[in-house]
Amino acid sequence: MFELLFERLESQVKFSEEERKIIQSYFKSKKLKRKQFFLQEGEICNCLAFIIKGSLYSYSIDSKGTEHVIQFGLEGWWIADLYSFFTKEPSTLNIEVLEDCELLFIEKINQDELMKKIPHFEGYYRVLYQNAYIALQKRIGGTIGLSAEEKYANLIEQYTPLLNRVPQHLIASYLGITPETLSRIRKQAAEQH
Amino acid sequence: MFELLFERLESQVKFSEEERKIIQSYFKSKKLKRKQFFLQEGEICNCLAFIIKGSLYSYSIDSKGTEHVIQFGLEGWWIADLYSFFTKEPSTLNIEVLEDCELLFIEKINQDELMKKIPHFEGYYRVLYQNAYIALQKRIGGTIGLSAEEKYANLIEQYTPLLNRVPQHLIASYLGITPETLSRIRKQAAEQH
DNA sequence: CGTTTGCTTGAATTCTGTCAAAGCAGGTGG
DNA sequence: CCACCTGCTTTGACAGAATTCAAGCAAACG
Numbered sequence A, B: 001m002f003e004l005l006f007e008r009l010e011s012q013v014k015f016s017e018e019e020r021k022i023i024q025s026y027f028k029s030k031k032l033k034r035k036q037f038f039l040q041e042g043e044i045c046n047c048l049a050f051i052i053k054g055s056l057y058s059y060s061i062d063s064k065g066t067e068h069v070i071q072f073g074l075e076g077w078w079i080a081d082l083y084s085f086f087t088k089e090p091s092t093l094n095i096e097v098l099e100d101c102e103l104l105f106i107e108k109i110n111q112d113e114l115m116k117k118i119p120h121f122e123g124y125y126r127v128l129y130q131n132a133y134i135a136l137q138k139r140i141g142g143t144i145g146l147s148a149e150e151k152y153a154n155l156i157e158q159y160t161p162l163l164n165r166v167p168q169h170l171i172a173s174y175l176g177i178t179p180e181t182l183s184r185i186r187k188q189a190a191e192q193h
Numbered sequence C: 001c002g003t004t005t006g007c008t009t010g011a012a013t014t015c016t017g018t019c020a021a022a023g024c025a026g027g028t029g030g
Numbered sequence D: 001c002c003a004c005c006t007g008c009t010t011t012g013a014c015a016g017a018a019t020t021c022a023a024g025c026a027a028a029c030g
Helices: A003-010 A017-026 A082-087 A108-117 A119-141 A148-165 A168-175 A179-191 B003-010 B017-026 B082-087 B108-117 B119-141 B148-165 B168-175 B179-191
Strands: A028-032 A037-039 A047-061 A067-073 A093-107 B028-032 B037-039 B047-061 B067-073 B093-107
Touching: A003 A047, A017 A108, A037 A047, A067 A093, A067 A168, A067 B119, A082 B119, A093 A108, A108 A119, A119 B067, A119 B082, A119 B119, A148 A168, A148 A179, A168 A179, B003 B047, B017 B108, B028 B047, B037 B047, B067 B168, B093 B108, B108 B119, B148 B168, B148 B179, B168 B179
Parallel strands: none
Antiparallel strands: A028 A093, A037 A093, A047 A067, A047 A093, B028 B093, B037 B093, B047 B067, B047 B093
């Protein structure tokens, strides 16, 4: 249950056996089925979730009612609305289950306590956010200002695993194009080989 | 010289007088003039810069030779290519001075040492990256999948100060549209009032 | 004063979105 | 086991949006 979590934690920071026990005690687990929500718009995001199994995605809904996919989450990734988590303001995001999930989650209060108790846990989070930031910056570089075709090419390069597990219309939304455009791009690409 | 830095540091974490002295000793200062580079493509980004005065912007150049603005930096902000900074791989970004600058910078080795010496300095970075991450996510939400007009409207809402200090063609690049399109949008908007 | 830099404008072209329809699984219940 | 949904993808025709290319203009600069 905790193997994957510690594998990820310890790729950055080492913990003693005792510390691991403490860390474990702060996490709870939860299973969610396809179409269920981990978070709904208007709620306050009280926990960070670590994905053990399955997949989720977060999205916002704009004033015209269009969904915009913000992020996908697969095994080994964290997912949450960080903005709501830190500010305690109601979330503008929805986080929905794509494939039946097993999650470990930690509540804000417990996270704060845990960081006090085990200071280098904070170090892990620092690195985590650093990497998350870098990844987002890459995403921006790989989408903003590019044609639909280029965006898709970039996505293939970086996140091929996604393509097999995520419906195309969500990929399209993630790239900021319509499902129709994505379908046509794929057709073109296929014809060229 | 260090007032602004400590103001920002201490909005998150408090330091003792002694700690402040130590922190100061790890930073060096540098002045740069308009058009100079803080970092050029191909170099390894060895330092994080904190902007005391002036402004900079970072951009990448794609295979067609088009510039894409990734980030602007104003007083009180940090700027660097984090990817290169942490991996020590050559940067794909350029960071150029827009308005004559005064910077405080810290080298990677010193940063690591400083975090060991003053553990809650790491806490500051954690919060910094959290916020940076949230800001980037907002940026994605405010650009991907929206029309040029909507993107610009979002930018005005969030970063009005930028508009007065940054040339329009850089704003356009930041939004992922052409300068011509931006010009036309502004004209339209002006006509409506 | 001439040069550079940035902004605007217009016309033609290309790309992308919209709308509507049809095809194609996979899943469900009869 | 088949018929029927339902959700997702594909296709086509068209309208609208954004880019490209070219030219002109104004302010800033050496």
